[in-house]
Amino acid sequence: MPDRVGIVAAAMTKFEAAKPWQHLAELVLEVTDKVVEAAGISLQNDVESVVSCSQDHWDGRTISSMPIPDVTCAHLKDESKVAGDGAYAVLYGAMHVLSGDHKLVLVVSHCAESHTDGTIIENWSIDHVFNRMLGLDYTMSAAMQARRYMDKYGVTPEQFAKVVVKNKGNAKKNPYAQESAALSVNDVLKSKMLADPITVMDKKPVSDGACAMILATEEIAKKLTDKPVWIKGAGNCYNPHFLGDRELADCDALESASKKAYKIAGIKNPVKEIDLVELSEYYSYQELLWTEGLGLCKRGEGGKLIDSGKTQLKGEIPINPSGGLLSGIPVTVAGMSRVAEAVWQLQGRAGERQVPGAKLAVAHGCGGICGQMHCVLVLEKGGK
Amino acid sequence: MKPKAQEELIYLDMTLKMPFKWRTGEPMGEFFRELKANGKIYANQCPKCGRNFCPPVNVCTRDHSRCSEKDKWVAVGPRGTVLTFFISEQSFLVPTTGEMLKVPFSVGIMLLDGAPVTLQHNLEETDSEKIKPGMRVEAVFKPKEERKGNIFDIIHFKTIKE
Amino acid sequence: MHNRVAIVGIGQTMHSGRRPYVNDGELIYDAVTKALADANLSLKDIESVMLGNMDLFEGHHLNDAMLSLYSGAMGKPGFKMNTGGTVGTMLAIQGWYHIASGLFDTCLVIGWEKHDEGPATPAITTITDPSVDRPFMVGAIGGLATISIDYMNRTGCKLEHAAMARANASLNAARNPNAHLRDKYSMQDVLNARMVLYPLNLLMCCPTSLGACAMVFASESKARKITRKPVWIKDHVTVHVEYGGAQFGVGEKRWTSHMQAGSTIFKRNHITNPRKETQVFEMYDPFAFAIPSWMEDFGICDTGEGWKLVEKGAIALEGEYPISPSGGVMCTNAIGDSGMLRVAEAALQIRGDAGEHQVTREVKQALASGFGGSYWTDLLLLSKTTD
Numbered sequence: 001m002p003d004r005v006g007i008v009a010a011a012m013t014k015f016e017a018a019k020p021w022q023h024l025a026e027l028v029l030e031v032t033d034k035v036v037e038a039a040g041i042s043l044q045n046d047v048e049s050v051v052s053c054s055q056d057h058w059d060g061r062t063i064s065s066m067p068i069p070d071v072t073c074a075h076l077k078d079e080s081k082v083a084g085d086g087a088y089a090v091l092y093g094a095m096h097v098l099s100g101d102h103k104l105v106l107v108v109s110h111c112a113e114s115h116t117d118g119t120i121i122e123n124w125s126i127d128h129v130f131n132r133m134l135g136l137d138y139t140m141s142a143a144m145q146a147r148r149y150m151d152k153y154g155v156t157p158e159q160f161a162k163v164v165v166k167n168k169g170n171a172k173k174n175p176y177a178q179e180s181a182a183l184s185v186n187d188v189l190k191s192k193m194l195a196d197p198i199t200v201m202d203k204k205p206v207s208d209g210a211c212a213m214i215l216a217t218e219e220i221a222k223k224l225t226d227k228p229v230w231i232k233g234a235g236n237c238y239n240p241h242f243l244g245d246r247e248l249a250d251c252d253a254l255e256s257a258s259k260k261a262y263k264i265a266g267i268k269n270p271v272k273e274i275d276l277v278e279l280s281e282y283y284s285y286q287e288l289l290w291t292e293g294l295g296l297c298k299r300g301e302g303g304k305l306i307d308s309g310k311t312q313l314k315g316e317i318p319i320n321p322s323g324g325l326l327s328g329i330p331v332t333v334a335g336m337s338r339v340a341e342a343v344w345q346l347q348g349r350a351g352e353r354q355v356p357g358a359k360l361a362v363a364h365g366c367g368g369i370c371g372q373m374h375c376v377l378v379l380e381k382g383g384k
Numbered sequence: 385m386k387p388k389a390q391e392e393l394i395y396l397d398m399t400l401k402m403p404f405k406w407r408t409g410e411p412m413g414e415f416f417r418e419l420k421a422n423g424k425i426y427a428n429q430c431p432k433c434g435r436n437f438c439p440p441v442n443v444c445t446r447d448h449s450r451c452s453e454k455d456k457w458v459a460v461g462p463r464g465t466v467l468t469f470f471i472s473e474q475s476f477l478v479p480t481t482g483e484m485l486k487v488p489f490s491v492g493i494m495l496l497d498g499a500p501v502t503l504q505h506n507l508e509e510t511d512s513e514k515i516k517p518g519m520r521v522e523a524v525f526k527p528k529e530e531r532k533g534n535i536f537d538i539i540h541f542k543t544i545k546e
Numbered sequence: 547m548h549n550r551v552a553i554v555g556i557g558q559t560m561h562s563g564r565r566p567y568v569n570d571g572e573l574i575y576d577a578v579t580k581a582l583a584d585a586n587l588s589l590k591d592i593e594s595v596m597l598g599n600m601d602l603f604e605g606h607h608l609n610d611a612m613l614s615l616y617s618g619a620m621g622k623p624g625f626k627m628n629t630g631g632t633v634g635t636m637l638a639i640q641g642w643y644h645i646a647s648g649l650f651d652t653c654l655v656i657g658w659e660k661h662d663e664g665p666a667t668p669a670i671t672t673i674t675d676p677s678v679d680r681p682f683m684v685g686a687i688g689g690l691a692t693i694s695i696d697y698m699n700r701t702g703c704k705l706e707h708a709a710m711a712r713a714n715a716s717l718n719a720a721r722n723p724n725a726h727l728r729d730k731y732s733m734q735d736v737l738n739a740r741m742v743l744y745p746l747n748l749l750m751c752c753p754t755s756l757g758a759c760a761m762v763f764a765s766e767s768k769a770r771k772i773t774r775k776p777v778w779i780k781d782h783v784t785v786h787v788e789y790g791g792a793q794f795g796v797g798e799k800r801w802t803s804h805m806q807a808g809s810t811i812f813k814r815n816h817i818t819n820p821r822k823e824t825q826v827f828e829m830y831d832p833f834a835f836a837i838p839s840w841m842e843d844f845g846i847c848d849t850g851e852g853w854k855l856v857e858k859g860a861i862a863l864e865g866e867y868p869i870s871p872s873g874g875v876m877c878t879n880a881i882g883d884s885g886m887l888r889v890a891e892a893a894l895q896i897r898g899d900a901g902e903h904q905v906t907r908e909v910k911q912a913l914a915s916g917f918g919g920s921y922w923t924d925l926l927l928l929s930k931t932t933d
Contacts, residue, residue, distance in 0.1 A: 023407050062673045063630040069788050070788050073448040074786055080629060083598075115404055117402070124400065124605060238611060368611040470688050470744065477665060478668070479672050504678075
């Protein structure tokens with residue numbers, strides 16, 4: 001990275017299946033207040049810029065950032081909106097700091113999936129000329145991708161189920177998690193089928209919540225905390241949109257994004273050098289597929305990786321020690337919440353889900369149909 | 385490139401219907417509860433800078449001070465002064481209901497009595513000769529049993545003489 | 547300290563009200579190919595692609611991903627930002643951050659909108675809070691009408707002055723082959739137009755157009771190799787305000803986002819005489835009264851002087867201080883590209899490449915603004931040289 005950008009503090013709401021007692025702006029207010037307190041700064045005087053992250057379709061509001069300046073004290077200040085996954089908003093906040101324009105930035109994302117029907121919104125992200133009319137949503141598309149993945153590389157529904165068992169189990173240790181459970185592979189396989197091979201347990205549940213973090217220059221980050229987390233590398237990339245234009249069983253865009261992020265971070269051997277990964281698995285099979293794209297195993301070997309036990313909480317390279325998206329995180333917030341979890345791990349603040357001695361973490365966000373676009377951030381522990 | 389003369393232009397007709405159950409949250413929710421139960425319009429005030437807000441807010445938009453304590457709320461209106469207004473001769477598709485508004489219709493921004501806050505709502509008067517900035521108006525409420533806890537619990541603001 | 551950023555390629559489509567034989571992807575592709583040709587680059591030279599528009603207008607969620615084939619984003623980094631009317635200028639600023647941060651050396655930013663495919667007014671109405679204001683907002687025009695009435699009351703500006711500003715815009719647009727509305731109007735023609743919402747008549751408000759604009763940005767080291775005429779993005783500021791805007795700051799001194807933006811840019815760049823030290827302003831002027839009133843708000847002239855400058859003809863192409871020589875937003879308005887066209891057109895003026903609508907003075911520094919949301923502002927200062 002051209003310079004050091006520090007993440008000083010992160011905050012999230014507890015994620016819940018529905019939070020009907022809160023206006024969308026109140027979700028943002030909650031995490032803004034939490035993160036400002038955690039960072040020990042003044043919202044009015046220290047925050048120079050707000051990077052918000054929300055989706056117009058999900059909020060049912062053109063310029064869904066309209067209420068943000070009210071609750072982030074951004075009247076007469078710079079505020080801008082990323083319309084995509086929260087990990088991109090963290091990257092954009094980092095650009096604000098790297099450019100020298102703003103020394104301290106508040107980054108915040110929100111989404112209340114429960115206040116609308118997400119399958120309609122997913123359908124409206126699919127090209128209107130050829131595929132929207134089929135009534136496709138992400139679950140059906142995911143089923144196609146999972147099936148292709150199984151056909152090409154022989155991964156199995158049992159291996160997908162292992163992801164659910166692991167993540168729902170990890171979530172028991174996470175006070176922010178929406179859902180946790182002690183499950184067996186059989187429990188998952190026998191649960192209600194949505195679109196073969198995706199069962200209801202293989203799918204991320206509907207969720208409401210928000211996440212925020214404070215980014216700052218190296219100098220300010222060091223003043224504010226003895227545990228700054230440095231953004232060491234970043235990469236992002238788009239796949240083609242039409243599903244048939246790419247090999248769904250491979251994730252070229254994620255590979256490109258992670259290679260770029262690792263190059264900037266100076267990582268030569270991801271499995272050896274990275275201590276933990278928080279990735280965005282909207283469906284269980286995606287965790288296996290994304291581990292391949294993140295270079296943690298060879299193509300087609302995601303199933304073998306989970307079988308090996310290395311990605312368990314106490315394994316060599318824990319994946320989603322937080323419980324991941326399968327424990328319940330809304331879209332948009334998802335990628336940012338991965339960064340927040342990684343930050344807490346590197347700051348030693350991850351409580352019972354702490355990966356001991358974590359120094360280098362990868363956080364991943366993605367969006368669009370079958371993970372059309374990906375963003376990878378490499379984070380490094382700062383301080384002692 | 386333009387299609388050849390005998391070719392048909394192919395369109396794809398779609399109507400976007402997205403169901404929402406928007407949340408009002410704490411102070412706005414209470415604002416509507418008061419409207420519904422008691423026919424009262426409330427505003428609140430920042431304890432630090434004194435700025436007023438209608439509907440009431442959780443935090444001051446200028447200095448972020450908490451101001452949602454209900455005991456500090458002040459009832460405003462039902463009378464007010466028209467600051468500015470518009471009258472539309474053109475109908476309009478309301479995105480939340482899918483209906484076309486009846487024309488002519490007028491909307492005013494009213495400075496409400498009781499605190500320096502404004503509220504936008506329909507004016508009963510739609511004759512441009514008869515609406516002037518500075519004129520006095522009063523909120524007309526639906527009968528209590530018809531109120532639902534939304535902004536249409538106020539039917540409109542009627543012109544009054546004082 | 548940031549890396550310097552230059553505009554090295556500009557491309558725009560023609561703009562119109564309806565183009566049923568072109569789809570959104572083709573529109574974007576048109577602008578992209580033109581921008582790349584202008585920069586004499588190919589897609590492989592571009593490191594990041596940002597596509598922006600207001601997605602609820604066409605009813606497509608995540609359409610940056612949907613259109614990645616046409617924008618060139620496929621296989622490349624990029625992400626979407628959108629902030630309402632300011633989306634075009636926001637994209638330029640997003641491009642600036644990509645390069646100024648040192649993370650990228652080149653990028654492509656594309657702003658577009660295809661209003662003929664969706665209902666613009668209901669879509670824009672959804673910017674309001676669903677509970678309180680949404681039933682009473684009829685698109686953007688209500689708020690703009692009230693700003694106009696307020697300006698007339700405060701400064702003595704008359705309907706005629708707004709009509710003069712619109713007439714001047716029409717003369718500019720007539721010289722701009724890419725503008726949407728290109729008929730020439732006199733002041734009286736404008737006054738005779740059908741009233742829509744007092745005091746704004748049909749000609750005094752912006753149309754809904756469709757079109758796309760793309761620009762290639764590069765870091766200093768690359769820019770000088772790519773083109774002999776880089777246009778430097780010298781400074782920029784974004785000012786947002788509380789929801790509800792600040793135009794009814796009841797009981798407080800009037801201070802709008804435009805006022806804050808203008809004073810910040812001029813102060814930071816030691817500009818004390820904007821009409822001398824900058825030579826042209828592509829202003830985001832979505833309604834006729836915007837020109838005189840926002841000239842004052844930005845600090846181009848003193849309060850009460852804006853309509854007098856319009857009256858004198860100072861804002862004309864050959865005038866003392868041309869405003870929106872492209873014809874501005876009243877002649878062309880595709881929301882996603884309206885803001886970007888301001889930056890692109892200001893850059894063309896600096897390069898001397900604006901063809902028939904090139905201003906007569908030599909342009910060394912130009913201003914470009916964006917406006918949208920609940921009275922949000924972007925202001926960019928472009929420059930011919932780096933000093």
